[in-house]
Amino acid sequence: MMEIRGAGRIARTAAAELREHGSSLRYTTLEDFRREMHRAAAVLTETRPTAVSLPNAVRFVISRIDASESLEEAQAALVESADDFIARSRQAVEMIAEFGSRAIPEDSVIMTHCNSEVAVATTIKAWEKGRVREAFVTEVRPRNQGYITAKALSDAGIPTNFIVDSAARYFMRDIDAVITGADAVTAGGAVVNKIGTSQIALAAHEARVPFIVTTETYKFAPGTLLGERIPIEERAPQEVVDDEIAGMMPNVRVRNPAFDVTPAAYIDMIVTEAGGIPPGMAYVIIRDYLGWNCGEWQKNFLIDHQE
Numbered sequence: 001m002m003e004i005r006g007a008g009r010i011a012r013t014a015a016a017e018l019r020e021h022g023s024s025l026r027y028t029t030l031e032d033f034r035r036e037m038h039r040a041a042a043v044l045t046e047t048r049p050t051a052v053s054l055p056n057a058v059r060f061v062i063s064r065i066d067a068s069e070s071l072e073e074a075q076a077a078l079v080e081s082a083d084d085f086i087a088r089s090r091q092a093v094e095m096i097a098e099f100g101s102r103a104i105p106e107d108s109v110i111m112t113h114c115n116s117e118v119a120v121a122t123t124i125k126a127w128e129k130g131r132v133r134e135a136f137v138t139e140v141r142p143r144n145q146g147y148i149t150a151k152a153l154s155d156a157g158i159p160t161n162f163i164v165d166s167a168a169r170y171f172m173r174d175i176d177a178v179i180t181g182a183d184a185v186t187a188g189g190a191v192v193n194k195i196g197t198s199q200i201a202l203a204a205h206e207a208r209v210p211f212i213v214t215t216e217t218y219k220f221a222p223g224t225l226l227g228e229r230i231p232i233e234e235r236a237p238q239e240v241v242d243d244e245i246a247g248m249m250p251n252v253r254v255r256n257p258a259f260d261v262t263p264a265a266y267i268d269m270i271v272t273e274a275g276g277i278p279p280g281m282a283y284v285i286i287r288d289y290l291g292w293n294c295g296e297w298q299k300n301f302l303i304d305h306q307e
């Protein structure tokens, strides 16, 4: 329903909801508790298919329950792991804002697309350091998240221009850096973010304007190492055209993908809490920060396929 949106908020809310759910019910056995928590985790994970922050947050919490040996231990692990995830997530936003603000060229006019908590925090931090002079914010049809971003930047005192999405290339000549968030990052360093991001990245590439992505490490997608693709959520056509108008165009199918993929080649830097990296280093984040052990997986694969 988009009542909770933004990949980071979605992840923190999932962790908090797992904690509330697990703490609100009475269980008699570890088995029952685990089963119910796995069920709840699956319900949460299915709510939005694209933001990898969601399954990564859920996995972070559930893996500590799975590692517990008694019901009491598992219940305590649930609360601890959820609180731990939320605290790390908040801390990551602060660290990224600090690192990212240093990466923004001095006296910059920046452009951003959609409403990313971490991109907004980075822009405001850079403004406080005197590195940002002005901002351009896109509208972000069809949900208009650009209004939230424009208000946040305006509240921080940043002179802000509000433009329709299709004006991004027109204004690119006035821009010193583009800064966005991410819903997912693949092992190859491609970034999945709000629909329209890749067009802006293309325009920035053409104009030699640096394109900076700000994202917590838990938005990196381990499954892409195994050939999985990030599903792109396609939302209701009514978000784009209301039913009455759609009814006048019986042969028209309204399409509404919520995200697109920006290739690594158009991205200059991905700023994470582990530092600013070139997109080609995404695999290192998956291995070292998400603890995705390819060797372990490979071993299990070989055992399963012995025949």
Ligand code: RI2
Pocket (backbone or CB within 6 Å): 004, 005, 006, 007, 008, 009, 113, 114, 115, 116, 117, 118, 119, 145, 180, 181, 182, 183, 193, 194, 258
């Ligand atoms: P933070 C949002 O998706 C936008 O695509 C935004 O760039 C991204 O999540 C990351 O946001 P949606 O939930 O985690 O609005 O940086 O569809 O807040």
